[in-house]
Amino acid sequence: KAGVTQTPRYLIKTRGQQVTLSCSPISGHRSVSWYQQTPGQGLQFLFEYFSETQRNKGNFPGRFSGRQFSNSRSEMNVSTLELGDSALYLCASSLQTGTSTDTQYFGPGTRLTVL
C-alpha cells in the first residue's frame, strides 16, 4: 500500500498570501489529521477530519482551515500568511474503525517558508 502523500513538498510564499496544502491518505483510511511542526512550539494539532466532517480542532486562528473530500483526501488552507506560519505541516491518516486507538501514519510533510 502506498503511504500518506503530501503535495507540494516545499513552498515559499510571502506575507499576506494564502496557501493550500494537499494530503492523500493511505487507501482505506478515513481519518485525516493535520499538525504544524516548528522548532519552538514542537508538534501542534491543527484539526482532524472524518467522513468530510471536522471532528476535532486545535488552538489555531481562523486563518487555518481545512476540508476533506469524499475520497478522504484532505486540504488545508492558510490565509493571510504571517512569518510565524513558516513550519513543516504534517498530515496523518488512520483507519478510524470507531476508536481512537488506531495508529496514525504520517506523510513526509510540506515545508512552508513565509518571507
Add this chain to the structure above:
Amino acid sequence: AQSVAQPEDQVNVAEGNPLTVKCTYSVSGNPYLFWYVQYPNRGLQFLLKYITGDNLVKGSYGFEAEFNKSQTSFHLKKPSALVSDSALYFCAVILYNFNKFYFGSGTKLNVKP
C-alpha cells in the same frame, strides 16, 4: 489538561550500549501511548503503541517501551543502540474517543560509533 513530557532534549549513547528515552504523561482517563521517530526532512514513523494488556510493548527496529501506570511513564528502550537509531523521538498520548494526539517536545537521540 492533557500533556506529555519528554524531560531530555538530547540523549547521547555509544553504539552497542542500551538506550532509554523518557516520557511521562498527565491525562484524565486511560491513556493510549505511542512512540514515533523522525529522521531529518521526513515525516514521523510509527514505532509502537500501548493500548491495554502487557505493560511491555515491543515495536519496530528492536525498540520496546514499558508502560508504568503508577509513575505515569512510558519510556522507550533498546538493548543495543545502532548509529542508525540517531533521530528525533516523539512520545504521544491520545484519549479514548478523542482523535487528537498530544505530543511531547521530542528527544534527539545521538548514537556515537
